[in-house]
Amino acid sequence: MVLVFLKEILDSGFRSVSLIGMGKNTGKTFTFNQLIMEARQLDIGVAMTTIGLDGEPSDSLFHHAKPKILLSPGQIVANARSLLLASGLDYEILQATGVTTPLGEVFLARALSAGETLLAGPGTRQELALVKDQLEGLGVDLFIVDGAVDRRSLAAPMVTDTTVLAAGAEASWDRRRLLEKLRHQLRILQLPAWQNQAQADLIQHEYGLSKDPDVKLVLLGEKGVQAVLTNQEFFHTETLPELIDLSTRAVFVRGMLTDSVLARVLAGAHQLSSINILVQDPTAVFLGPQSFHSLDAYQSALQVLDSIHISAVTVNPFSSRYGLADPLQLLRDVGCTVDPIPAFDLNLGMRYRPEEEDFNGIS
């Protein structure tokens, strides 16, 4: 495994990668630093930031010191002003981004000396996209975004080309539950893109993020939009069953797709099966496992307009409560579950390989 982790990402043509975690202490920062070290070794021009860090020196949940990241000369950060200045590193200030955080405006700066720093970048998807645009033209080969561990972190994969998911024993010590949780999360993250490009463009254009917030449902037939329901009509009337018929190909749910919204859509679709349900992107999906069973039962497919690409899952056997899980077993279990997505234990430098059963399926 000669630095395969980063190389695979670069070889696939990805120029930006985000890291998200299943929860706290799942090894996201270790993965982040590993990418940065590999980039330095491969002489790759790197820019990095984080999304949604609240800027406190220790995290409020576990009171652990927030992890620092290691910078080498030449690497670029998008960091809040006060952290930039407090790092004591030698910097060249390149640009003010206009994006503000509680720790000050985010600046683009090039490190001129080596050392550690805390990072706090933009707080929203739009701001992150803005920062990414501003990095263009600064000679960056790879933009790495550390996603915070909460719902907001999911905004990062929407902006970057690909994503690495950090999974760990901390998310659940019970293996069966951990794998279920992982499977569920991946199912959401990997929701397939709606293939009808013309209709996808139409929805984006007419009912996308910036459009009339009162639209909740758009029914699509072969020839385009069949009907549009407002929040009021969807939640408080029984209009849907009257509008859905055999010619309805897909239902676009605007905004959040929760268990109750899905139940209402499926109930509205009464006897019709195999209806496509569309949402903007995986961050809009707030469904429990039971809802996916319902979807399967109705043979309905849930699809997104903007999909996320997952290039790897990393595992961390450490649990703050129970200690260390058997790392090989964990990697094997996770690897099996997420296959064909490659799974890595970066601490041990191992990758799960299903075809190599001789050495526990791991190399």
Add this chain to the structure above:
Amino acid sequence: MEFLDTETRRQLGFDQVWSQIRPASSLGRARTRQAGAFGKGQAAELEQELTRLERICADLKEDPKQADNLHFLLGTVRDIGLSIKRSRQGIILDDTEFYEIKKLLYTAEKIQWELERLQWTFLLPEPLEQCASCREALSIGQGGQESFYISDAYNKELAEIRQERVMLESALAKGRAAVDNKLIQTLGRLLSMEGKIAVSVGEREKIARLQEIPELEKVQETADIVTFQLIENETEARMKQKLGKVRETEEGLKEQIRRELSQKVAEHSSRLDKVLEQLASLDLTVAKGRFSAEIGGIKPKLCTEPAIQIEAGRHLLLEEEVRLAGRNYTPLSLRISPGVTLITGPNMGGKTASLRTIGLLIAMAQHGLLVPAQGLEFSPRDFIRAHLATAAIPKGLSAFAGEVSFLRDVMERSREDGLILVDEIAHGTNPVEGAAVAQAIIEYLIEERTITVITTHFPALPRVKGVYHLRVKGLDRDRLRRVQADSLQRCIDYRLEEADPSTVQGSDAAIVAEALGLDEAVIARARELLEPSMNPEERDSTDE
């Protein structure tokens, strides 16, 4: 008294129109919020501003996109006022502040070039302040880049200490790099950020290889994982200690340079303030120019003779409303002078719209905007006050009391060159007494310097001596008979015409009420009641 009060701004729709002026920078936007009207004594400045706008407007008409780059550059201008103030207070600025100041000066230079390219240098009385020596001070050893860092060229000692730091850093990194290289060759891996490497206990061959690397030592072995760590030898420990000290010295030297640069900024602070001032005013002027071009504005003509002459003037908001309703908008033409002008005409005849148009056009012109009209000639006013039917009633007062308090205030200033606009004067009280009060007010204002325009339905008021009387041309009754009632607005000729002093025009109340669908019997009865005293059509010819 301010030129416009809040209520007048609101009633005329001035705030709504003014908010359509959108400068690119926060500085420009702040300037827009603060901007007031040109006073009567500033006629020369107002003339200059209008001339500037007329010139850029003509250019924009030719090619609306030609100022896009200027607009973009202005959009990158940031308000660094706080940093300038801090420098003046003797506070040491930080690197992001130096960057912002430097960046601003580069942007100012580009904006100056852009003004020259557009041949718009006339927009500023003097070229943009460049603060060359301040910019130089912030650019030493940085190869003409807009970014900022404290380069070695600032201080020889800093250069030396940095060299030492880099040597120490690379010596320390060398040891680690050597181990990394060995690890890549043997295991295809790197040390972690903490200088550690872990392997699974089952990987005996790898463990053996790691054990062969003398710079590594085994620091932990659990049931599953063996961890090795980079050994720090005594030389390295000493180097690390030294590095800490060197970094401290470097930071001290950098802080000294920041202090000197902050002093330099403080020395230039008044010139930097001037750049900000110039950019704010430029941004506002360009935004006004863009707006004026969008609305197809023309340059108002200032005159010394106290009068207002409007030719085909349009109220932007009303025009938009009418257009959205699918009807034709009738522009306003009139000439008014000091004393009282009365506007009469049928209900829904556009009397209020006339008042709003007059007020808005003068307010726009005096704020240095081109105006939507074919012609506007006016002598600058000291103030504009409007009391329209839509006026907010002051707390605790009735509608009539509110109007009286408005009239009391404006009448105190009627000897100035004001513009007073009163809609439906004294209509909120008993009509006989209301007419009497209205007449007394008109008689008072008629000899005054201020220009007053009043709308009314009271028939006696146009007969007051000296009143200039305009009336809405009014209902086309033949047309009204032919079309649907809901097309009432299409049957009104909204143009104003000078009324024959010997005639009094009715308000067509019964016709309007009928057209709007009031019960037929009620209309018939109203006509019956009107019959003995007056039928508007007949009265026009009989009334004295």
